[in-house]
Amino acid sequence: MAKIIVVGDGPGGLSCALFLAKNEMDVTVFGKDDTAMHYAELHNYLGIPKILGSDFQEIARKQVTDFGASLQDALVTEVNKTDDGFGVTLEDGSSHEAKYVVLAEGKGVKLNQSLGLTKEGRSVEVDRNGRTAVSGLYAVGRSTKMNRSQAIISAGEGAAAALDILSTEAGRDVLDYDTPPKE
Numbered sequence: 001m002a003k004i005i006v007v008g009d010g011p012g013g014l015s016c017a018l019f020l021a022k023n024e025m026d027v028t029v030f031g032k033d034d035t036a037m038h039y040a041e042l043h044n045y046l047g048i049p050k051i052l053g054s055d056f057q058e059i060a061r062k063q064v065t066d067f068g069a070s071l072q073d074a075l076v077t078e079v080n081k082t083d084d085g086f087g088v089t090l091e092d093g094s095s096h097e098a099k100y101v102v103l104a105e106g107k108g109v110k111l112n113q114s115l116g117l118t119k120e121g122r123s124v125e126v127d128r129n130g131r132t133a134v135s136g137l138y139a140v141g142r143s144t145k146m147n148r149s150q151a152i153i154s155a156g157e158g159a160a161a162a163l164d165i166l167s168t169e170a171g172r173d174v175l176d177y178d179t180p181p182k183e
């Protein structure tokens, strides 16, 4: 089972973690629930007529942990490429390893900057699946669209990156479909 670290716990990071954990991947999300969603009241998230951003976050965090992802209340200070994946350092100095890293930093792009992927205040360049120029490293959400930031777009980008990781691991295209129970 591939180990994946998601940095950032807004809709981009949580959506990615949801798809990965639901499909049995070993996922850890680092973040301090300091997302812009706490300032929002959504009226434009398809399928949900109206919801406070904070309520959305509470539901999303439970949904993600119910599928087995680990949400860790910590800031990531460094991400390094290693021979077989990535080393991730937290603010307390502890180190973690992962085969894939998904950066869902939001408005700040410090880690993307430190990896040479963008400059301050600028969007990170990614392909349609959130792949960056570094193999195994993805960027999703606001950091890839600084001036076009919407919750549903971040969530969609997180899902696309997750499907790309799942497909890479499976060696074929993976879809996450469920169907209603038969009567």
Ligand SMILES: Cc1cc2nc3c(=O)[nH]c(=O)nc-3n(C[C@H](O)[C@H](O)[C@H](O)COP(=O)(O)OP(=O)(O)OC[C@H]3O[C@@H](n4cnc5c(N)ncnc54)[C@H](O)[C@@H]3O)c2cc1C
Pocket: 007, 008, 009, 010, 011, 012, 013, 030, 031, 032, 033, 034, 035, 036, 037, 038, 039, 040, 041, 042, 043, 044, 074, 075, 076, 077, 104, 105, 106, 107, 108, 111, 140, 141, 142, 143, 149, 150, 151, 152, 154
């Ligand atoms: C006032 C306001 C109103 C809004 N209203 C709407 C609206 O009505 N509809 C709508 O669609 N959108 C709205 N938005 C935008 C919406 O909040 C964003 O589109 C959405 O939050 C982006 O999600 P994201 O996951 O990309 O980034 P964010 O939600 O910003 O999440 C990024 C997370 O990563 C964390 N993080 C960053 N770096 C690290 C690190 N090194 N280690 C650990 N964690 C880290 C951050 O603390 C944060 O929790 C609004 C935003 C604001 C500010």
